[in-house]
Amino acid sequence: MNDPVAFVSAMKAIGAGLAMVSAIGAGIGVGIAALGGVQAMGRNPDAAPLIQTNMILGMAFAEAVAIYALAVALIIIFAA
Amino acid sequence: MSEVETKKRRFGFKRWIVLALIALGVYTAFLGPTIFRPISPVVVLPPEGTGLEIFGFPITNTILGTLIADLVVILLGLSAYRFHKSGQIVPSGVYNFFEVIVQFLWNTVEGAAGNKWGKRIFPVVATIFLLIFVANLSKLIPGYESFGQIKELHHGVGYAPVKLFTIGSLNVYTIDKGQPVEAGHADEEHAASDDKSAAYSVAAYAEGGDELCHSCEVVPFLRGAATDLNFPLALAISTVFLVQVFGVWALGPAYFEKFFQIRALVRGGILGSVNFVVGLLELILEFAKVLSFSFRLFGNIFAGTLLLSILGALTAVLIPVGLYFFEIFFGIIQAYVFFLLATMFISIALVSHHAEEHH
Amino acid sequence: MEKLGINLGFLIFQILNFGVLAILMYALGYKRIISALEARKQRIAQAEEDARVAAEARQNAEAEARAVLTKAQAEAAEKVREATERAIVAGREITVQVEAEAAKAREAALAEAAMERERILGDLRSQVAALAIAAAQKLVGEALDAPRQHKLIDEFFSGVKAGKVVVLEGAELKGATAEVTSALPLTDAEKDSVRKDILTKTGSQTITFRVDPAILGGLVLKVGDKVVDGSVAGQVEALRQGLS
Known part of the structure; x- marks a missing residue:
């Protein structure tokens, strides 16, 4: 507490960690996408390429949330 | 009898090599002189200069990495050029590998955008894939980030x-x-x-x-191209820009109606204004695309590098081997995801927004 | 931004790098590879089509060959059957011919044998007559004059008296064919007289002569389906029945 610089960097670290909490949601989303994709491929193996493409697309969108969080965390640590 | 013996000896030989390497790893990391011990790297986001300059433009280590990736990609292209100039029919060697990749990419692109537009967008997306693919894999070569x-x-x-x-x-x-x-x-x-x-x-x-x-x-001297934000950001900006270019190429000025739905606003009603706002949101989404594209690639590769070096510094033996496989896998997957998303966005932009609405 | 490492110069460098690389790669490889891939795909499709056509053609050819084979087999079977039939017919013909020849030979042999027998019996007749006369002389004690004796014996054996068939006396017989059975062969004169008599009495045109020593003497006449028994054996039998 006596060193304001150390305090600020500690707070930055906490903030970045909190920002990355959104990775929970992204992880769940990616998991659900993979679950649905694999189930669909199991039921209809003929449509696997189409399902795979759309699955990866969906996973990418779900992952985007975590990526924004990552961007925010990086900005907090390095740029703010 | 003799055959079995030689087989056994060979297996034993390989096993001893592996064990010797593990022992060497344990010695250098934990027992030997301290100069051999792996050091946790200093985490820096910006690329570091290598001291080289061309016309006052500093050449950073990530730019060197990019140039090496460029070189490999161009060599692949040259192999294709040489092959097709020689007039051979059966592909072999490096070109065979290159052709397998291109065939895979072409099938995906053709499936998403059709033959005609597929041929137009293919150079863009295939170059994205190859560049990221080679950059991600080449950065795993030992010594790449340690000399x-x-x-x-x-x-x-x-x-x-x-x-x-x-x-x-x-x-x-x-x-x-x-x-x-x-x-x-x-x-x-x-x-x-x-x-x-x-x-x-x-x-x-x-x-x-x-x-x-x-x-x-x-x-x-060398650092993975994707660990520098400039590289994925440049690819992301190029991709999103090319999405607009291809959209205009396919639909003409009508492409921008996707963002500014003036017709819906004029038609009036609550739904019309909602549609107008949604269109504006799509415009914002284009910028979000740049962000997600670049930070996805950068985040994955940078985190992988960090994980590899920090865990490598802590446990120099065995665990990094598994992580290396993980990194190879992620390098390929990220290249494929970047390529696939670029292909998808471009092929979505090729299709008229209004045509869908009227159906 | 500077701290994240984003630098306008580097960014522009990377964008240019990407653009140049894309154009270079397009010029070097993509165009050719894609056209080569498409050509190969087409070639494969073509080859598959060709293979399909060839397979079809082969199937057709196989069917045709099978049909031809079946036809040939049927023809061959037909030929074999015909040949067999012909062989059987020929065999049968030969058999028939051989049988006919054999029958002819047998008939000839039989006829010869019959003639021989008749000749022997004819020879026998005179001896029997002589024996009978001798025996009668012994029994009767008187000698009959030879011509009368012979006449009697002839009558006994032939059943023909004074040019008339004895059994025909008083018998009403009509028929196209007649069979005359005698104990010993008849002489030609007797045969003539018998023939003449039967012709006049019954109207039979064809008369066959048989020899059966079992009837001892006299004649057995068969006209149509009727039999007149004028034989000694028949008379002895009738006498025996009458006595008993």
């Missing part, structure tokens, strides 16, 4: 340099994990005693071609 210049660390804990051997006028140093030096102290010490040691230092610098330091870090 470099020794430089003075400005804050944190650095290590004292140790001279290993000399080739001609070039002195090769390593940094010793057994001699940690606090950066701030070193600076102060240096500042305090600059007058006395100046002559000696200058001589040493001139001889070694390196800048000797007290609290040192290694600045690698």
